Amino acid sequence: QVQVVESGGGLVQPGGSLRLSCAASGFRYSIYAMGWYRQTPGKQRELVATIITAGGKTNYADSVKGRFTISSDNAKNTVYLQMNNLKPEDTAVYYCRVDTFQARDWGQGTQVTVSS
Secondary structure, eight states: OOOEEEOOOEEETTTOEEEEEEEEEEEEEEEEEEEEEEEEESSOOOOEEEEEEOOEEEOTTTTTTEEEEEEGGGTTTTEEEOSSSGGGGOOEEEEEEEEEEEOEEEEOOEEEEEEO
């Protein structure tokens, strides 16, 4: 059974840091990419950062470049998102997505709130 489980969200003050984790399990086919997306009420889900597991090529939304870092531990099928210098506009539900050549699977999301 495929599982995608995020953790690490919470409440943080502006300028603070959080680290999100996403663990994937039960996949029949090899994972070739993992990524983080976020969504706020009334808006479409948007890309935050992605990583290609073979080679480690990364891609970031312009709004998070220089502040967020995505990384992966392929042996553990886990992806991380280090978020520094957080801003109130980063407040959202953050979702992990796991891509194989057969499907895309999403986690349930984790809330990140940036507020003083």
